[in-house]
Amino acid sequence: MGATLSEPVTIKDTNSIQNDNYIVGSSCMQGWRIEMEDGHTHLLDNDNGAFFGVYDGHGGASVSQFASLHLHKRIMDNDKFKEGKIEEAIVEGYLAMDRQMLDDDVMKNDTSGSTSVVCIIHKGTLYTGWSGDSRAVCSYDSQSLPLSFDHKPMNKVEFERIQKAGGYVEFNRVNGNLALSRALGDFVYKRNKTVGASEQIVTAHPELTTHVMDDKFEFLIIACDGIWDVMTNQEAVDFVRSRLADGIAPEKVCEQMLDHCLSPDSRMEGLGCDNMTVIIVCLLQGGTYEQFVKKVSTAGNPKAVSKFVIPDVEVMSESAPQEQRPGRQESEEGNEGDELEGLRELDGLKEYLQKLVQAQGGDSQTLERLVRSGILRASEEDEDEPPIAFEIVDNGEEDGAVEVEDVTEDDTKVKNGNISESNGKL
Numbered sequence: 220m221g222a223t224l225s226e227p228v229t230i231k232d233t234n235s236i237q238n239d240n241y242i243v244g245s246s247c248m249q250g251w252r253i254e255m256e257d258g259h260t261h262l263l264d265n266d267n268g269a270f271f272g273v274y275d276g277h278g279g280a281s282v283s284q285f286a287s288l289h290l291h292k293r294i295m296d297n298d299k300f301k302e303g304k305i306e307e308a309i310v311e312g313y314l315a316m317d318r319q320m321l322d323d324d325v326m327k328n329d330t331s332g333s334t335s336v337v338c339i340i341h342k343g344t345l346y347t348g349w350s351g352d353s354r355a356v357c358s359y360d361s362q363s364l365p366l367s368f369d370h371k372p373m374n375k376v377e378f379e380r381i382q383k384a385g386g387y388v389e390f391n392r393v394n395g396n397l398a399l400s401r402a403l404g405d406f407v408y409k410r411n412k413t414v415g416a417s418e419q420i421v422t423a424h425p426e427l428t429t430h431v432m433d434d435k436f437e438f439l440i441i442a443c444d445g446i447w448d449v450m451t452n453q454e455a456v457d458f459v460r461s462r463l464a465d466g467i468a469p470e471k472v473c474e475q476m477l478d479h480c481l482s483p484d485s486r487m488e489g490l491g492c493d494n495m496t497v498i499i500v501c502l503l504q505g506g507t508y509e510q511f512v513k514k515v516s517t518a519g520n521p522k523a524v525s526k527f528v529i530p531d532v533e534v535m536s537e538s539a540p541q542e543q544r545p546g547r548q549e550s551e552e553g554n555e556g557d558e559l560e561g562l563r564e565l566d567g568l569k570e571y572l573q574k575l576v577q578a579q580g581g582d583s584q585t586l587e588r589l590v591r592s593g594i595l596r597a598s599e600e601d602e603d604e605p606p607i608a609f610e611i612v613d614n615g616e617e618d619g620a621v622e623v624e625d626v627t628e629d630d631t632k633v634k635n636g637n638i639s640e641s642n643g644k645l
Contacts, residue, residue, distance in 0.1 A: 223251040223485040224491055231477060234550075235470040238263045240503055243271070244470030244510075247496040248477045250445065251485045256280040257443055257496040258287030258333070267295050268341035271498050274403075275353045275443035279331030282320065282404035286333055290316050290403075306427050309348040314416050317423045328482055332397075332405030335425070336367055338439055338500070339544055345439075348425035350401035353443045353593050356452045358515075360435040363452035366428055370442075371399040377401070381548065384411050386420035393421060401425070432502070437515055439500040445493035449480040460501055464516040469499040475550060489553070 228249035235244045241263060256276030259585040263269050270291045276283030294300060294312030313335070320326040334351025345366070347355050352369035370377055377400035381393060386408065389395035395409065401422050406423035418423040430436070440455050450458065458479065462472045482491025490499040503511050 222253050224253060227251045227481060227485075228255075229478075229481070231474055232475055233470050235260075235261055235468065236261060240259075240505075241269055242469060242501040242503065242508055243498065244468060244473045245496070245498040246318070246470060246473035246477055246479070248494070250477075250481055250495055251337075252491040252494050254280060256283055256331075256333075257445075257494045257499060258283040259496050260287045260291055261498055261500075262291060262396070268339055269500075270295065270337065270339050271439070271441050271500055272335060272337040273335040273353050273441050273496050273498060275351065275445070275494070275496070277332055277334075277397075277402075278327065278405075281326065281329045282331045282402075283333035284466065285320060285326060286335055286403050288333065288401075290337065291320065293319065294337070298583055305339060305344070305346045306429060307423060308349075309337070309339070309427060311344060312378070313348065313350060313403070313423045317409075317416065319406060321406065326404075327406070329364055329404065330407060332421070334399060335403055335423075336441060338366065338441055340432075343432055345430045345436070346350060347428045347430075350403065350423050350425045351399045352447070353441075354447050354452075355439060355441045356455060357430075358437040358438050358456045360437070361460060361515075362457070363456040364430075366430070366439070370399055371425070371449075372400045375414045380418060380422070381420050384414055384418055384420040390420075391401055432504075434504050436502050436504070438469075438502055440497065442497040443501070445491075445495035445497065446476065446480055448489070448493065449491050450476075460515050463499075463501065464512060466512055469501055471613065473497045473499055533591070556584040601616055 227341070228552060229247045231246045233244070233246040235242070238619055243261050243263070245259055245261055247255070247259060255415060258271040258274040258276065258280070260270065260274075262271075264554075272287065272290060274283040274286045274290075290312060293315045294308050297308040297311055297315075299311060300308035301437070320329070329547045330538065332352040334349075335350040335354050336351070336353040338355050339348075345357070347631060349367040350370060352371065355366040357364040357366055371391070372378060372393050378388055381400060382389060385591055386394050392398050393400055397405065397408070401424065403423045405421045406605040409416070409419040411419055416422060432510065433637050438459065440459060442455075446455065455476070459469075460473055462475060463469065467475075476497055477495045478496055485492050498563075501508070506514075615625050
């Protein structure tokens with residue numbers, strides 16, 4: 220935990236922007252910290268799409284502020300972006316951001332770093348890229364749908380990369396110091412000349428999720444860990460939804476969220492004592508704001524579950540070769556059944572579920588909670604299509620962790636996709 224003030228700074232920097240597609244509110248607050256190290260960006264451009272980003276600095280504000288001014292340019296000015304290859308543009312943009320800072324006479328000697336989470340909406344598709352533990356969440360038919368997953372040193376992929384690059388994890392921190400495993404800047408952890416930028420102890424290389432939006436996508440919450448350390452994904456969605464339903468403007472909801480998360484004193488083990496930044500993006504989906512308010516005023520009702528699918532998501536999995544990763548071109552060429560079959564065989568979907576499990580508690584009842592929360596949801600179409608089925612199993616290691624196992628083809632474990640309360644199977 221960083222040093223704190225005797226009294227919090229509660230002055231807020233609040234803004235709002237809107238066009239025919241979005242109404243956006245944002246607010247940030249220094250809080251108990253000695254310095255404000257967060258940055259954020261929200262841009263609406265009808266030609267290139269919309270861009271929203273939150274940057275949580277550590278060790279100073281230089282990298283977070285630099286990123287808030289330049290990262291969107293590195294991504295959206297990239298030739299790949301102009302060609303419609305948005306995922307590739309995001310990855311290249313992040314890595315180019317690091318290179319730009321290393322080439323900058325002032326920034327190259329800076330010791331600070333920053334998380335980054337960006338959401339880009341382009342032609343009806345929501346792209347999320349992130350490095351670190353700032354997070355983006357979507358309200359999907361009133362339920363929280365995680366768009367990103369925190370990069371922490373104890374995550375298996377992160378732990379292995381750190382060790383291979385010559386680092387170590389102590390007290391759940393990189394080299395005993397940094398509580399996250401990916402970031403912009405932090406160049407002291409990027410000095411191994413025998414490996415590339417994506418294999419450094421700490422890398423800026425982002426992970427990605429891609430969602431084709433439908434009318435159940437309601438609003439986005441993009442925030443730093445000053446928010447997420449205090450609220451769960453669903454708590455944040457419920458907090459925002461209830462206030463938007465009352466007609467409160469999104470920027471005012473942001474301010475209320477900051478006040479809600481602020482600790483009454485600085486002795487709460489760091490919870491509520493961090494800088495705080497949040498962006499709320501209301502997705503009008505071709506309607507008016509009045510129609511949006513009416514929509515979020517009606518809470519989603521869980522349907523009887525007979526079959527389970529993931530919302531239309533594409534996962535850029537680092538464990539899967541590039542040619543095995545689902546992409547928009549492949550999806551458009553095949554029908555929905557073919558795309559689903561491809562995802563079923565993809566390690567990336569299993570990895571995505573594994574992260575959902577970890578984010579929701581990681582025990583034998585996690586899949587049941589995911590279904591009840593709507594993250595795994597009942598399919599309303601193609602009832603004859605066999606369900607994608609997973610169960611949680613012990614990984615056999617001494618750490619007692621669990622893993623997600625595909626049991627789709629096991630008739631003894633799959634019975635019409637019904638979930639068993641005793642073992643968490645789908």
